[in-house]
Amino acid sequence: MKTEENTNTHIHVAIFPCPSQGHVSSMLKLAQLLSLHRFHVTFITTDYIQCRLQRFGATEALLRTYPTLQFKTFPDGLPLDHPRSGVSAPDLFNCINSHAKPHIKHILLSAKPTLTCFIGDGIFGALTIEVANEVAIPIIHFRTTSASCFWTFFCVPKLYECNQLPITGEEDMDRVITCIPGMENMYRCRDLPSFCRGTQSNIVHPIDSLAFETGETLKASALILNTFEDLEGPVLAQIRLHIPQVFAIGPLHAHLNSRQEDSGGAQTTPSTNCPRHHDKGETLGDMARFGEEQEAVSVGGASRHGGGDDRVPAELEEGTRERGFIVGWAPQEEVLAHRAVGGFLTHSGWNSTLESVAGGVPMICWPSFGDQHVNSRFVSEICRVGLDMKDLACDRNLVEKMVNDLMEHRREEFLNSAQALAMLAKHSASPGGSSYSDFDRFIIMLEVILVSKTMFSDRKANANDSSSVPNTPLDGRHSSEASNP
Numbered sequence: 001m002k003t004e005e006n007t008n009t010h011i012h013v014a015i016f017p018c019p020s021q022g023h024v025s026s027m028l029k030l031a032q033l034l035s036l037h038r039f040h041v042t043f044i045t046t047d048y049i050q051c052r053l054q055r056f057g058a059t060e061a062l063l064r065t066y067p068t069l070q071f072k073t074f075p076d077g078l079p080l081d082h083p084r085s086g087v088s089a090p091d092l093f094n095c096i097n098s099h100a101k102p103h104i105k106h107i108l109l110s111a112k113p114t115l116t117c118f119i120g121d122g123i124f125g126a127l128t129i130e131v132a133n134e135v136a137i138p139i140i141h142f143r144t145t146s147a148s149c150f151w152t153f154f155c156v157p158k159l160y161e162c163n164q165l166p167i168t169g170e171e172d173m174d175r176v177i178t179c180i181p182g183m184e185n186m187y188r189c190r191d192l193p194s195f196c197r198g199t200q201s202n203i204v205h206p207i208d209s210l211a212f213e214t215g216e217t218l219k220a221s222a223l224i225l226n227t228f229e230d231l232e233g234p235v236l237a238q239i240r241l242h243i244p245q246v247f248a249i250g251p252l253h254a255h256l257n258s259r260q261e262d263s264g265g266a267q268t269t270p271s272t273n274c275p276r277h278h279d280k281g282e283t284l285g286d287m288a289r290f291g292e293e294q295e296a297v298s299v300g301g302a303s304r305h306g307g308g309d310d311r312v313p314a315e316l317e318e319g320t321r322e323r324g325f326i327v328g329w330a331p332q333e334e335v336l337a338h339r340a341v342g343g344f345l346t347h348s349g350w351n352s353t354l355e356s357v358a359g360g361v362p363m364i365c366w367p368s369f370g371d372q373h374v375n376s377r378f379v380s381e382i383c384r385v386g387l388d389m390k391d392l393a394c395d396r397n398l399v400e401k402m403v404n405d406l407m408e409h410r411r412e413e414f415l416n417s418a419q420a421l422a423m424l425a426k427h428s429a430s431p432g433g434s435s436y437s438d439f440d441r442f443i444i445m446l447e448v449i450l451v452s453k454t455m456f457s458d459r460k461a462n463a464n465d466s467s468s469v470p471n472t473p474l475d476g477r478h479s480s481e482a483s484n485p
Contacts, residue, residue, distance in 0.1 A: 011116045011446050012040035014108055015142075016128065018121045019046040019076060019092065020085065022351050023144045024053075026226050027121065028062075029252040030142065035066035036259050037443060042111055043069065044104060046076040048084065074103030090206070097127055108135045116450050119224070122150075125216030138449055141220040146350050147232040147248070148183060148378055149371040150225065151239055152193060155180045156211035165207075167197060173391070182238040190391055191377035194369040217243060222445065226250035226354065228428035228435045231383075231421070249439045251354040253333050255429040258436065336361050342415070343406045344386075345399075348372040353379060358429075360422030362386050362414035364402045366394070385418045 013034055017027035024045060031041045045053075050073045053059045059071055077095040078084060084092045108115060108131065115137050120128025122141035132139035143150045159165040162179040173190040180187070189196070195206040217223055222245035229236060229248055240246050249255055317326050332352065335341060336359035346352045348365040353375050356363050363386030365376030373390060380388035387402050406414060428435040 010040075010113055011037075011450050012042070012111060012113050013117055013119060013446070014042045014044060014111060014115055015119045016044040016104060016121060016124075017142075017144070018123050019049045019096065020089070022349050023121055023123070024049055026144045026252055026351055027119075027142060029256050030119070030224070030249075031069060032062070032066060032256055033249075033252070033259060033439065035069045036263055038068055039446070040113060041066075041069045042107065042115075043071050044107055045071065045073055047073045048076055048078075048080070049073075072107045074100065074107070076100070093123075096124060101127060101131055104131050105135060108132075108137065114453075116446055116453065117221070122217050122220075122223070123210070123213055125213035125220075129216050129219050138221045139219075140222045140224060141217045142224040142226075143214075143217075144226060144350060145371045146353075146375060146378065147225050147227045147235045147239060149193060149350070149374045150214060151183065151235050152180060152187075152374060153210050153214040154217075154239070154242070156196075156207060156214075165196060167192075182234045186382060187374070187377055191373055193371055194367075194373055221245065222247060222442075224249060224442070226252050226350065228425060228433075230424040230428060230434065231357070245445070247438045247442045249435045249442065251358045251425050251429060251435075253355060254358045254425055255435055255439065258429045258431075262431070342411070343403065345403075348375040348379065350375055354425075357383070357385070357418075357421050358425045360415075360419040362406050362411075362418045364399075364406055365389060383417065383421060385414060385421055 015027055015031050017023040028043065031043050034041050050059065050071060053071075062069060063071075076084075076092060077099040078091060082088060082091065104127075108118060115135075117138040117140055118128065118132045118135070119140045119142050120132070122128075122143040125141065128141065129139055156165065158179060159177070164175075164177055164179055167173065167175075167189045173188065175189050176185050177187045177189065177192065178184055193207075193210075195210060220243075223239070223243050224247045225236070227236070227248050227250045231250075232248070236246060236248055320326060333355050336344060336355050341359070341361055343364060344352075344356045344361045345364045345366065346356065348363070348367045349372060353363070363379050365372075365379050365386055366389045367373045367376040376388045376390050379386040387406060389398070389402060392398060427433045430436055
């Protein structure tokens with residue numbers, strides 16, 4: 001692939017995502033964007049994640065395509081058979097916070113050429129700030145959630161001050177949240193991140209922890225978000241009142257495709273494994289996270305769209321053979337970009353939501369945990385490009401009704417909204433668009449950091465040679481002036 005020319009090849013960026021699928025996926029796209037500019041990029045992840053990437057051939061393909069990209073790994077401290085996801089995810093989070101610091105610090109200190117900056121996953125706000133300060137390099141936070149979810153976590157202390165948290169019980173779930181600036185009256189208690197649910201005793205640690213980590217971004221030099229102005233402009237404006245340097249560069253997958261086209265690279269060929277029986281079909285996302293009962297309900301309900309017999313789980317594959325295609329894994333970005341897909345049943349992770357937005361595909365949202373509750377409300381009530389099944393007593397009949405509403409009864413309404421939003425997403429990631437321009441501003445910021453660090457190093461070397469000025473340590477966030485004698 002041809003890379004962009006006339007760019008300083010001594011910029012070196014280290015990127016550290018939370019070692020889970022959604023975080024790694026979006027931050028790898030950021031690594032590719034930077035590699036397109038011939039910047040050196042060191043992608044830091046765990047041995048476990050690296051093995052998964054290698055198993056599917058991802059690392060080899062990336063290294064062939066981007067010669068300035070390298071991977072560095074460290075052990076996460078968990079047994080190989082630990083699931084590291086779902087209800088066990090806190091174990092991974094705690095292990096990284098407890099054990100990762102010396103490993104990451106060693107990687108940063110030994111990096112060649114010398115690092116320009118460190119882009120850390122903001123979910124580890126305190127850890128990444130501390131490591132960057134000790135290594136004396138600028139820290140930039142990347143958050144893989146929506147701007148709305150980031151802003152909700154940021155405002156958690158305010159929600160407590162206004163007595164809008166904690167949620168007192170099931171009877172409180174439809175109470176409207178009124179005191180999040182820029183999001184007033186848009187969300188109910190049930191639409192807040194899942195960590196806000198439960199009694200005061202069992203939510204205080206996770207919600208306070210995530211609010212604390214989010215607040216640590218105030219100490220970073222900048223914040224990068226995978227979103228775009230036309231999608232979340234009012235919330236981005238609120239965030240910028242507290243964090244002036246915010247770069248909204250999403251949807252990252254569309255942005256990467258756009259930059260690849262600009263640099264003469266070929267885009268990924270869309271998958272052909274999509275339904276052919278109509279000019280529209282449904283796709284089910286995140287099936288790996290569905291339980292057996294949920295999978296039976298969702299596939300059974302979707303397959304009954306347009307008629308058909310009820311089926312029990314053991315007969316699902318046979319029963320949907322003529323009307324669907326069940327696979328253990330599929331290239332989701334390519335599937336959602338295919339013209340045959342007319343609807344997407346998803347748990348509403350932010351990556352999946354953005355891929356569906358960019359593909360112009362209406363959604364049925366079945367959120368499970370984390371930021372998914374915020375995203376499903378955003379899809380159904382703010383963007384109006386889908387339906388929200390949150391907290392409903394889901395069975396096959398309900399799923400069938402939702403699919404019929406999405407694909408038949410309200411198809412034109414949702415399709416028109418989805419296609420209009422897809423055009424905005426495409427424009428944002430194209431030359432002159434908001435995300436494209438924000439990424440250009442980010443590149444300029446990196447170049448300024450490099451120049452500042454170079455000037456400081458030169459001045460320090462001259463001072464040491466003349467012995468006329470005492471040594472001054474490098475400030476990890478800003479260039480420093482040498483002290484007067």
